[in-house]
Amino acid sequence: MFKFPKNLYTDVRIEDVFETRIAYTLNKLDENRTRKYSGAFIRVFDGERWYYSATTNIKGLQAEIDSLACVARKNPGILKNKTVKKMQVNDAKRINYAQNSVEKIKNSQKDEYLQSYFGRLNSESKIKMWRAIYSDRRVVKKFVSSQGARVEFDNQKCGAILSFDMAYKKKMMPESFQVCAKDFKSLFGHEEEYNSYLKKCFSFIEESVPVKPGRYNVILSPMTAGIFAHESFGHKSEADFMTGDETMKKEWAIGKKVGAPILTICDGGSHPDGEEAPFDDEGNIKKETFLIKKGILSGRLHSAATAADLDEEVTGNARAVNFEFEPIVRMTNTYIKAGNMTRDELFKTVKNGIYVEKLKHGSGMSTFTLAPSLAYEIKDCKIGRPLNVAVITGNVFETLNDISGLSDEIKIYSFVSGGCGKMAQYPLSVSFGGPYTFVKNMNVQ
Secondary structure, three states: OOOOOOOOEEEEEEEEEEEEEEEEEOOEEEEEEEEEEEEEEEEEEOOOOEEEEEEOOHHHHHHHHHHHHHHOOOOOOHHHOHHHHHOOOOEEEEOOOOOOOHHHOOHHHHHHHHHOOHHHHHHOOOEEEEEEEEEEEEEEEEEEEOOOOEEEEEEEEEEEEEEEEEEEOOEEEEEEEEEEEOOHHHHOOOHHHHHHHHHHHHHHHHHOEEOOOEEEEEEEOHHHHHHHHHHHHHHHHEHHHHOOOHHHHHHOOOOOEOOOOOOOEEEEOOOOOOOOOOEOOOOOEOOOEEEEEOOEEOOOEOOHHHHHHHOOOOOOOEEOOOOOOOOEEOOOEEEEOOOOEOHHHHHHOOOEEEEEEEEEEEEEOOEEEEEEEEEEEEEOOEEEEEEEOOOEEEEHHHHHHOEEEEEOOOEEEEOOOOOEEEOOEEEEOOEEEEOOEEEEEEEEO
């Protein structure tokens, strides 16, 4: 396919992209756009430095390779370089969405689907402003390397985002509802869920009262537990923050106790409800990685470079937000493993506390912050009145050790909008989830 320069490592990632975006504000069409394009990211490595180039000129890729090779220093021992030795040489093709590609769906059908949600948005007096977006994207990736790697795979996502601002008396409340699927047909059949969610939001704005600040026993929903795992621990598992830092390597030594014995957190690339990533953007197989196993630090997420630096195995977590960026260490599907209690049994362990159903956002490293949008009082082991909670904060390791109960089923969430941000690469599609999770003594404000 390409003539690769001798005494250098080279790889090429080509992305063929199809995407649609339709947006309305209060019934007025703001945007209806379909794009189809290709781009490529080229890397050359001489054992000391990486040389990068991104282009939409697919016919000129050989010239890009040759240009980068001219500025790199030839290295006869490149194949013995520890980073290059970590690069897997896979030869595989995983095309799953050719038959049900969103590209085959008429734009009019997508527009009609989005407009099917407008009736309730227009008829509810508490909704003062709304915006509706339909979005889809299919990407076919091809990866080749000078070592002989030949990988081709695709991923696809489509869905609707309905954002609305509510007002009741002196209260204001923004909320949103999303439907996300891997094919267009699967977007249908969510009417009951949509209507139920709107009803819940209306009840919340009418009945919610401010929480009394303090320490509470808290049950996190699968969605909020997943965001907590992603923000509070997932980023700490991305091994590039340890590169060249001997202090952090010692502090984050494998085998250290970091959480409760019932806690196991994983990152994988093949969950049916999560992101589709059988390979990363270095052509390495994306495997399930145990980050915490029964409370013990058991692994971390790697690119070839970080795996070489820490003398560990690649995990398939070198990911780029698109062809314009170099792959860096990123999460894919991060989730807490299920426990052994039913949901009802878990709630019976909390006589009085708080249930957090949904978050506006979360952030964290050594400490974390969760900002709930829907939270409820737990009274006599049952969900009670809605509570306005500004933030829940805490120390990551203390909180991981305070996890005291997990339900026996998990849910994984993937969203058609948004994503994870890191080093100017945003939004990268990720998914997260877990079981209902009971955490003792959380600081609630």
